[in-house]
Amino acid sequence: MFATITAKTARRAVQYVFAASCVYTGWQFMRFLEWTTNSQAAFVPRPAGIEAILPIAALMGLKNLILTGTYDTVHPAGLSILLAAMACSFLFRKSFCGFVCPVGLVSDLVGEAGKSGGLGRSVPKLADRLAGMVKYLLLGFFLLSIGVLMDPATTRQFMTSAYNLTADAHLLKLFLHPSNIFLIVLGVLLAAGLIFRNAWCRWLCPYGALLGLLGRVGPCSVKRDDVTCDGCGRCQRACPMDITPGAAARSTQCVACGQCVEACPKEKTLSLRFLNRPVSRFAGLVGGVGLFGAVCLTAMVLGGWESGLPVAMLRSLYASVMR
Numbered sequence: 001m002f003a004t005i006t007a008k009t010a011r012r013a014v015q016y017v018f019a020a021s022c023v024y025t026g027w028q029f030m031r032f033l034e035w036t037t038n039s040q041a042a043f044v045p046r047p048a049g050i051e052a053i054l055p056i057a058a059l060m061g062l063k064n065l066i067l068t069g070t071y072d073t074v075h076p077a078g079l080s081i082l083l084a085a086m087a088c089s090f091l092f093r094k095s096f097c098g099f100v101c102p103v104g105l106v107s108d109l110v111g112e113a114g115k116s117g118g119l120g121r122s123v124p125k126l127a128d129r130l131a132g133m134v135k136y137l138l139l140g141f142f143l144l145s146i147g148v149l150m151d152p153a154t155t156r157q158f159m160t161s162a163y164n165l166t167a168d169a170h171l172l173k174l175f176l177h178p179s180n181i182f183l184i185v186l187g188v189l190l191a192a193g194l195i196f197r198n199a200w201c202r203w204l205c206p207y208g209a210l211l212g213l214l215g216r217v218g219p220c221s222v223k224r225d226d227v228t229c230d231g232c233g234r235c236q237r238a239c240p241m242d243i244t245p246g247a248a249a250r251s252t253q254c255v256a257c258g259q260c261v262e263a264c265p266k267e268k269t270l271s272l273r274f275l276n277r278p279v280s281r282f283a284g285l286v287g288g289v290g291l292f293g294a295v296c297l298t299a300m301v302l303g304g305w306e307s308g309l310p311v312a313m314l315r316s317l318y319a320s321v322m323r
Contacts, residue, residue: 007258007281008238011098014289015105022102025049033169036318046314048305050168051078055207057167058082059146060155067152071304074159075167080299085207086214087295088288092274093215095288097201097208098240098255107198108240114194121195122242131203132253138206162317165309169321197242202253212252219275220256220284228269235270238263256284 031044051057054075061072061079072079085096097104114120123131146155158164174182192199201208236244239260241253256272258281264270271278274287299305 007262007285010282010285011257011259014099014285015102015108018100019102019105021049022052025052029168029172033172033318033322036315037322045311046318048077048307049081051075052081053171054078054167055082056142056146057159057164059142060150060159060164063147063150064152064155064159067155072159074165074307074309076303076307077299077305080296080304084292084295084299085211088291089211090214090218091291092220092284092288093218093254093256094208094211094252095215095256095284096211096292097205098257099285099289100292103205104198104201104255107193107200110190110193111197111199111240115197117194119194120197122236123196125244128202128242135204135206135209138204139209142206162320165314166317166321169318173321198240202241209252215254215256216250216252220287221273221276222254222256222260223271223273223276225269228266230266232265234263234265235260256288258282258284 025047028044028047029050031041032046035041035043055078057072057075058078058081061075062082065071065079085100088095088100089097111120150158163170178186189200189204196202236242240257241251241255243251243253243260258272261270261272261281268278272281272283273279274283280286296305
């Protein structure tokens, strides 16, 4: 069956499934917020999955877990999602970015639209590397601010603050009532994505920077046979991250999608490997998505998903934000 399915088709199908689940979660969150401000609305529980949009809160929860050994009780699902993303990205490169993240899907689709419209361009290696440094600077800023400069007491104080408790609602308000500056920045990002494939993911996303570093030292890689490779460039054109031929083995951008392996016209010139052994081009999809789901399901069973905070308290806090 898999022989008739292309790596890109399989990847898109999985991305759309996760995107649909995100849309459903967002809809449920909107219904929850309506209940907090409308006494006539039916009760809808706050969906824990909405915490996926709170990477900063998750990073604080991770710091607290390392320092104290206690799991975040405010946004436990956010911490579980971060741990799941880190686990699957370490073992299967940036598979979270390539298959799960809805922002990655949007970035992909924007890049394809630009390519179809004749706008797509590649950049020289040096320019690509310099642009890619931005996401590492952002990652360094967050790690320094939260991991080093913020002391444990301040971290715990912020984690239990009213703002952090309702951080998802604050973020929603930003999108529902965007400022002119926000719209300009969003427009610039979309324009960049039309011209340069996956510009956000490749150059700006600090979350992806962390996952890329984990994948770089993990057991999954793409190997090229330099003897049989003729430099046709089909692998780079197929790669959603525009990785140059032969660089995937050491690139922090690789999402283990297998599209380069499939695009190569010469058998065994490119291969996806795990512990330096050839594996199916679908290994990143099956392994990465499977591990991500397994970690999240384990968190649900062990109590690392729902916050368990009193509903009455949540209603009061969220109502004060949305009014």
